[in-house]
Amino acid sequence: MLGMPSHPLPNSSEQARADTVIEVDRIHHGFGGHAVVNGLSFILTRGSIACLLGPSGCGKTTVLRAIAGFEPLREGRILLQGAVMSSPGFAVAPEHRRIGMVFQDYALFPHLSVADNIAFGLHAMRRGERAARVGEMLALVGLAGSGGKFPHELSGGQQQRVALARALAPRPELLLLDEPFSNLDIELRERLSLEVRDILKAQGTTAILVTHDQHEAFAMADEIGVMHAGAIEQWDSAHNLYHRPATRVVADFIGQGVLMPGRLASPHMVTLELGTLQSREPLGVPPATTEVDVLIRPDDIVHDDASPLQAEILHKAFRGADILYTLRLAGGGQVLSLVPSHHDHALGERIGIRVEVEDVVAFRRG
Structure with missing residues (x-):
């Protein structure tokens, strides 16, 4: 992650680097007269894992949806690999952004096997290449030999691994994770968050996690943006957020x-x-x-x-x-x-x- 010092946040365009994967540049979004995201900016470099952390209603999931292409922008820009994906009145379709997404409810296809779920986004590959990639992903997430099972035959943690494998299989430029562990019990949530971080790091995947759980954020992310009222209060390491909070909001929310x-x-x-x-x-x-x-x-x-x-x-x-x-x-x-x-x-x-x-x-x- 390209380090962003404590509040106030600098203009993201001043920080751009050659290894930047995504740049979120002063974006605004709202519904009717209600503002949800207010001038939010950050930059993420290749191989980094970031987290948008905050309570319900702070706008973090809206930011993730805007990055994915599901929400339009009122102001600002979202760039992926230097190319504009979203700006007011313009949006590249979600399927053309090379972005993978892991949802809170896994969103697996119940009528497809584990292998077919993982292969869902690999239609452009030849059959042999597709089978090899599915096998590689199953091994990566610790489910080798489970390709013939169906989602209902798996535990919640195993289903989340399948969802992760499916999102990683097409080799996305960016992976988005929306409250991915919230349906799991606390012990499994903590263990899986560490395992998912190891998987992402092994693949060199650039990722953004959204969560309200600071323990998940601390376990997974290289840098964390604490959100409040649609803006980032502080973008920093977990250590600095805890020991050197820049605002009262961060001091109250962290620890x-x-x-x-x-x-x-x-x-x-x-x-x-x-x-x-x-x-x-x-x-x-x-x-x-x-x-x-x-x-x-x-x-x-x-x-x-x-x-x-x-x-x-x-x-x-x-x-x-x-x-x-x-x-x-x-x-x-x-x-x-x-x-x-x-x-x-x-x-x-x-x-x-x-x-x-x-x-x-x-x-x-x-």
Whole structure:
């Protein structure tokens, strides 16, 4: 992925590179008077996996459908391999875009065998070439020997593998995945997302995933665009979205945490109930700002019996290897702390904590 720094996003046309597969350039889309996508831009380079991540109604699936050619544009352009696919009043038909798509409901043909489903888009090939490609795809997705079965004979995870094989079989320039794991249970969803990433990387496939599940996004994508109200709030790596969110929207949506009131002591220093935090970089707040909210993640609060800083346990959520504690400080502020589960404390108990914030994130109060 051609790296796009934190909000605000630059003009995508300034970032074009020779290995660009798709360029989405300031696109707008809506229904009647309701705007769904507002000036959204990004670029994806060959072999990269991107994700549009956000809650229901943020416009992410509409963007995917516009890329596929199913939705028209009011403004902007979508280019594939440098050629315009969509612009206001113009659209290349979906079947001529060399784009593969994996749907949420798999969309397999129930009356066709697994092999025939995979071969569906390979009509231009000779019979022997088509059979060889189907066999290659079955092996790729771990279903060798299952070509004669029908979709109803497969599990949900196996059906999703067939859908992926069918989409990859014609060697598309770009693969789109629309909430591909949402019908699967959590354990299978997590495992399959990692396996699908390995498959896509092995094939050198350029792909865009749409999901509301940040764990899927983190598992699969090289870079992630967090969407809100039809626009991208931040396009970045999973690490930066979690540790260096550019906006409150991203801070609220990614991971867990609390925003604690604080006061800037200098461009690099902020004081709050937990103490004074020092930032390596200037805190990115507007000039003359003094009152701020500081993002504190559960992993910033470390359980330490020897620490003089004490907090009362208000709530606890057992998560197997860890317990997520909600803690109340002496001054009334609350924080979260993720603690190994062998440190099992009772509600109302006071425990020692220390603060280890690697990246200080602050927003202007309000």
